Structures are given as C-alpha cells and as structure tokens.
Amino acid sequence: xxxxxxxxxxxxxxxxxxxxxxxxxxxxxxxxxxxxxxxxxxxxxxxxxxxxxxxxxxxxxxxxxxxxxxxxxxxxxxxxxxxxxxxxxxxxxxxxxxxxxxxxxxxxxxxxxxxxxxxxxxxxxxxxxxxxxxxxxxxxxxxxxxxxxxxxxxxxxxxxxxxxxxxxxxxxxxxxxxxxxxxxxxxxxxxxxxxxxxxxxxxxxxxxxxxxxxxxxxxxxxxxxxxxxxxxxxxxxxxxxxxxxxxxxxxxxxxxxxxxxxxxxxxxxxxxxxxxxxxxxxxxxxxxxxxxxxxxxxxxxxxxxxxxx
Amino acid sequence: xxxxxxxxxxxxxxxxxxxxxxxxxxxxxxxxxxxxxxxxxxxxxxxxxxxxxxxxxxxxxxxxxxxxxxxxxxxxxxxxxxxxxxxxxxxxxxxxxxxxxxxxxxxxxxxxxxxxxxxxxxxxxxxxxxxxxxxxxxxxxxxxxxxxxxxxxxxxxxxxxxxxxxxxxxxxxxxxxxxxxxxxxxxxxxxxxxxxxxxxxxxxxxxxxxxxxxxxxxxxxxxxxxxxxxxxxxxxxxxxxxxxxxxxxxxxxxxxxxxxxxxxxxxxxxxxxxxxxxxxxxxxxxxxxxxxxxxxxxxxxxx
Numbered sequence: 001x002x003x004x005x006x007x008x009x010x011x012x013x014x015x016x017x018x019x020x021x022x023x024x025x026x027x028x029x030x031x032x033x034x035x036x037x038x039x040x041x042x043x044x045x046x047x048x049x050x051x052x053x054x055x056x057x058x059x060x061x062x063x064x065x066x067x068x069x070x071x072x073x074x075x076x077x078x079x080x081x082x083x084x085x086x087x088x089x090x091x092x093x094x095x096x097x098x099x100x101x102x103x104x105x106x107x108x109x110x111x112x113x114x115x116x117x118x119x120x121x122x123x124x125x126x127x128x129x130x131x132x133x134x135x136x137x138x139x140x141x142x143x144x145x146x147x148x149x150x151x152x153x154x155x156x157x158x159x160x161x162x163x164x165x166x167x168x169x170x171x172x173x174x175x176x177x178x179x180x181x182x183x184x185x186x187x188x189x190x191x192x193x194x195x196x197x198x199x200x201x202x203x204x205x206x207x208x209x210x211x212x213x214x215x216x217x218x219x220x221x222x223x224x225x226x227x228x229x230x231x232x233x234x235x236x237x238x239x240x241x242x243x244x245x246x247x248x249x250x251x252x253x254x255x256x257x258x259x260x261x262x263x264x265x266x267x268x269x270x271x272x273x274x275x276x277x278x279x280x281x282x283x284x285x286x287x288x289x290x291x292x293x294x295x296x297x298x299x300x301x302x303x304x305x306x307x308x309x
Numbered sequence: 310x311x312x313x314x315x316x317x318x319x320x321x322x323x324x325x326x327x328x329x330x331x332x333x334x335x336x337x338x339x340x341x342x343x344x345x346x347x348x349x350x351x352x353x354x355x356x357x358x359x360x361x362x363x364x365x366x367x368x369x370x371x372x373x374x375x376x377x378x379x380x381x382x383x384x385x386x387x388x389x390x391x392x393x394x395x396x397x398x399x400x401x402x403x404x405x406x407x408x409x410x411x412x413x414x415x416x417x418x419x420x421x422x423x424x425x426x427x428x429x430x431x432x433x434x435x436x437x438x439x440x441x442x443x444x445x446x447x448x449x450x451x452x453x454x455x456x457x458x459x460x461x462x463x464x465x466x467x468x469x470x471x472x473x474x475x476x477x478x479x480x481x482x483x484x485x486x487x488x489x490x491x492x493x494x495x496x497x498x499x500x501x502x503x504x505x506x507x508x509x510x511x512x513x514x515x516x517x518x519x520x521x522x523x524x525x526x527x528x529x530x531x532x533x534x535x536x537x538x539x540x541x542x543x544x545x546x547x548x549x550x551x552x553x554x555x556x557x558x559x560x561x562x563x564x565x566x567x568x569x570x571x572x573x574x575x576x577x578x579x580x581x582x583x584x585x586x587x588x589x590x591x592x593x594x595x596x597x598x599x600x601x602x603x604x605x606x607x608x609x610x611x612x
Contacts (some may be wrong), residue, residue: 279419286410
C-alpha cells in the first residue's frame with residue numbers, strides 16, 4: 001500500500017498534483033496524531049494546531065539561530081512539541097469533556113497570539129523566512145513537493161504502524177478503558193492522568209514532526225497557518241474518517257484536503273459546496289467512514305441523552 | 310490612566326459585553342438542552358448583521374433621521390425573524406438527523422454549515438468590509454470625558470429587555486417549562502408528553518434570533534461588518550458562555566458582560582495586541598479554579 005502511494009508522483013508527474021498529494025499526506029500525519037488523543041484516549045482537543053505550530057517554529061528557530069540541519073531538527077521539533085503538549089496538558093487535564101475542549105481551544109489561541117506578538121523571536125505576523133530545506137547527502141530537497149511527499153508517506157506509514165501496535169498494547173487497552181469509563185479504569189489500577197498525558201505527549205510528538213516537515217517544505221511560516229480553523233479541520237478529518245480508526249484518519253485527511261482542489265472548477269462556489277459536502281457526508285455516515293456503528297448504552301435512543309465522545 | 314478614562318473604558322467594555330451576552334445566550338441554550346456546542350452560531354450572528362444591512366439598503370436608510378430609532382428597531386426585528394428561520398433550517402438539516410449519532414459528528418456538520426454561510430455571504434456581498442449606515446445621531450450624551458452615544462444606549466436597552474424577556478419565557482411560560490424539562494431529562498420529558506423536537510427547534514429559533522439582534526447591534530456600533538466577523542465574535546461569545554457556566558442563562562449574561570469588561574480594561578491598561586490572550590487566560594484560570602464556570606453550580610436548572 002505504502003509502495004503504491006510512493007509511486008504516485010512517478011506515475012503522475014504533474015507538479016500541481018504532487019503538491020496536493022503532499023498536503024494530503026501532511027494532514028494524514030496530523031490526523032493520525034490527533035487520533036491518538038481524541039480517538040484513542042477520548043480527550044477532545046481543540047488546540048492541536050498549536051503543537052503543529054510549535055514544531056514548525058521549533059525547527060525554524062533551531063535552524064535559523066543555531067544552524068541545526070533538518071534531520072537533527074526533526075526529532076527535536078517532535079520532542080519540543082510533545083513536551084509542550086504535556087506541559088499544557090498538566091493543568092488542562094483536570095477538567096473533563098467539553099470543558100477540556102474549551103481549555104485546549106484557549107491554549108491554542110494563546111499560542112497563536114503569542115507567536116503573532118513575540119516579534120523578536122517569531123517575527124510577528126510576518127513569521128520566519130529562509131528556513132533551510134532538507135538534504136540527503138548531496139541531494140537537496142528544494143522547493144519541489146515530490147521529495148517531501150515521499151518523506152511524509154514514510155512518516156505516515158511509520159506512524160500508522162506504531163498506532164496499530166499501540167492499539168493492541170497495554171497502553172492502548174488502558175486508553176480504551178479510561179475512554180469508556182474513567183472511574184472503573186482507575187479502580188482497576190489504570191492511572192488515568194498518566195495515560196492521558198502519554199496520549200498528549202505522543203500526539204504532540206507527531207504534530208511536531210509534521211510541523212518540522214511543513215516549515216522545511218514552505219521555507220516560510222506565519223502564525224496564520226496554526227489557527228483555530230486549522231485545529232478544527234484536523235479534528236474534522238479524524239471524525240469524518242471515524243474516531244479511533246487509522247485508515248479513517250488517513251482517508252478523512254485525504255478527502256478534506258483533496259476535495260477543495262477537485263471543486264476548484266466551480267471556482268467561487270467551491271467552499272460553499274465543500275460545506276454542503278461535509279453536511280451530506282456526515283448525514284450519510286454519522287459514525288464516520290470507518291467508524292463502528294455506535295451502540296447507545298442501555299438501548300436508549302432519545303435526543304439529547306448523554307452520549308460519549 | 311485617570312478615573313474618567315477608566316469609566317469610559319468600563320462603559321465601552323460593557324457595551325460590547327452586552328452584545329457578547331446576547332450571542333452567548335444562544336450557545337448556552339443549545340448546550341443546556343442538547344449538551345452540544347453549536348459551532349455554527351457565530352455565523353448566524355454574522356448573517357444577522359448582513360440581514361440588518363440588507364434591510365437598511367432596501368429601505369434606503371443611509372443617514373441619521375428623526376425616526377432613526379424606530380427604523381433601527383424594525384431592522385433589528387427583521388434580522389431576528391430572519392435568523393430565527395435560519396436557526397430552524399440549520400437544526401433541521403444539519404443537527405436533527407444526527408441526534409442519535411456520536412456526539413462529535415454534529416461538529417462536522419456545524420463546520421460545514423459555517424463554511425456554507427460564510428461563503429454564501431461572501432458571494433453575495435463581497436469579501437471586503439461593508440459599511441453599515443448609522444441610523445442614530447453620533448452626538449455624545451453626557452458631560453465631560455465620560456459619555457454615552459445613543460447607539461450605546463440602544464444596545465443596553467435592547468439587550469436588557471431581551472434578557473429579561475428570555476428569563477420570563479424560560480421561567481414563566483409553558484414552553485419554558487418544557488425547555489427546562491428537556492434539559493433535565495429528554496426521555497422523561499417525552500414521556501410526560503412534551504414535544505421534544507418542537508422544544509429543541511424553538512430553542513434554536515430563539516437563540517438564533519438573539520444572535521441576529523446581536524449582529525445588527527454589532528454592525529451598527531462599529532459601522533462596519535465583514536463575513537469573517539462570525540468566527541472571532543462567535544468564539545468570544547462562546548468563551549463568555551463558558552465563563553459564566555455553559556448551560557446557565559444568567560451565567561451567559563454575566564460572562565458576556567465580564568468578558569466585555571475584561572477586554573475594554575485589558576485593551577486600555579495592558580495592550581490592545583494582547584487583548585485576546587487576556588480573555589482566554591482568564592477563561593482558563595476560571596475553569597481551573599471553578600471547572601463549571603462562575604455560576605455553573607446551578608447546572609441542575611439549566612435551560
């Protein structure tokens with residue numbers, strides 16, 4: 001599967017198409033990372049783009065100020081984003097459900113405003129420019145999308161593999177347990193706080209990697225790329241694919257990043273149709289494309305009763 | 310900063326806070342009955358602002374005139390009715406079919422509706438800022454440095470009237486009792502013969518009408534609107550709802566006024582650039598100390 005995806009840019013050498021594929025792969029990586037937090041651990045996070053941004057700014061600053069090459073910056077960006085996710089998670093994790101969503105939304109917005117206003121470090125609204133592209137030996141990645149696409153497919157494949165393994169591990173089962181019933185899981189010896197922080201750390205790590213690749217590919221980053229809409233779009237990809245589903249996260253990312261391009265021929269009506277498409281897709285498959293049909297506990301099917309995420 | 314300027318900032322903050330409060334009521338009502346965050350609510354507010362502008366353009370209202378206040382009330386009423394219908398439509402198309410679906414799936418339809426409304430307005434009115442004619446004279450009332458414009462007076466009057474009216478509807482009418490019943494337990498409410506679907510639809514209609522009123526007031530106060538306004542104002546109104554305790558009506562009013570105050574004073578004393586950080590930092594602080602918002606304890610009687 002990965003091999004076929006790797007071949008795509010060779011079969012279709014159109015650089016515009018490759019660019020779209022690279023964007024889709026970037027979103028697939030982000031969706032997989034957020035899926036760890038929302039789909040596996042059940043933490044509704046609305047500020048995920050902040051970690052994406054932290055990863056991007058981390059690499060940009062390491063590269064511009066300390067001259068770090070991309071391959072050293074990649075794990076560093078992942079680590080920094082992962083640590084930030086844990087640090088911001090420590091206070092936030094105490095509140096639950098929808099309130100957690102709002103606290104994370106707040107942190108996301110604060111991160112963006114800080115990036116906009118802390119001009120001496122982040123370049124303010126103009127962002128940072130001249131970030132180095134990666135190189136393998138003598139081969140430089142440059143501005144062409146193709147090498148980035150390959151790199152991203154490798155990262156997506158590795159992350160998807162890790163997610164599949166995680167799901168069946170003790171950690172994955174612990175996440176499932178706290179998602180279903182935190183109190184019961186706690187009674188059985190699962191430490192909910194630690195498990196949640198681990199999910200945030202791993203999700204943050206993935207976002208950091210994505211941010212680093214994004215910064216290296218664009219060469220320029222501005223705070224606008226990491227706003228609330230971005231967080232919501234990544235979440236939409238995860239939900240559209242089906243919460244907790246690896247294939248779903250990837251497909252959701254592919255659909256929501258490629259559809260606006262396909263709709264381009266409708267020019268001005270493009271985003272209008274995109275909005276309608278999102279409503280229509282959810283009405284057809286409310287549990288997401290790859291989601292399991294949800295069983296309401298106690299057989300209740302009444303509007304407004306408490307349902308889990 | 311001296312005392313008079315402080316009072317002026319306080320007053321300006323309260324004005325915009327009253328608008329936030331009106332919009333926050335819609336978030337909180339829907340959350341109270343359905344435990345669902347209506348992410349398209351900010352766009353309903355934005356559509357309300359443009360509906361108000363359209364009515365002004367249709368009737369050729371362009372300048373302050375003797376009957377300005379009466380016209381303004383008519384414009385507000387028209388926007389409220391239009392937004393109520395829009396709210397009903399959104400509920401019917403995007404939310405009701407998904408009531409039995411996983412809770413998060415309505416988030417997607419809400420985003421879809423937001424994209425649709427934003428782009429529909431943009432196609433119709435263009436992407437640039439639109440000027441909203443001032444129907445009331447701009448002269449300031451009051452002596453010295455602290456003064457109130459007629460528009461600010463109207464904003465206070467209209468929002469106080471509507472909030473009082475809403476309190477009466479929720480606590481003094483049969484529909485309000487039904488709404489509170491649905492909020493407590495939809496299954497039991499249905500068994501008691503309450504038309505749950507109709508109550509929910511009405512909740513959306515009322516919340517959207519309030520957002521529409523907020524839209525006209527916002528547009529007239531700042532004299533300019535943009536199709537992007539729904540996002541940030543919606544986010545802030547939502548913050549206000551959470552600040553006061555989401556699902557709690559007096560909480561939404563308190564949260565709106567408080568957020569407006571924080572913004573007004575924060576912009577004056579700290580820095581306008583960091584205004585939004587200030588609002589969100591206070592929100593996070595409040596949630597960490599009181600996880601259910603300022604008035605959240607009364608969640609049992611939310612509606």
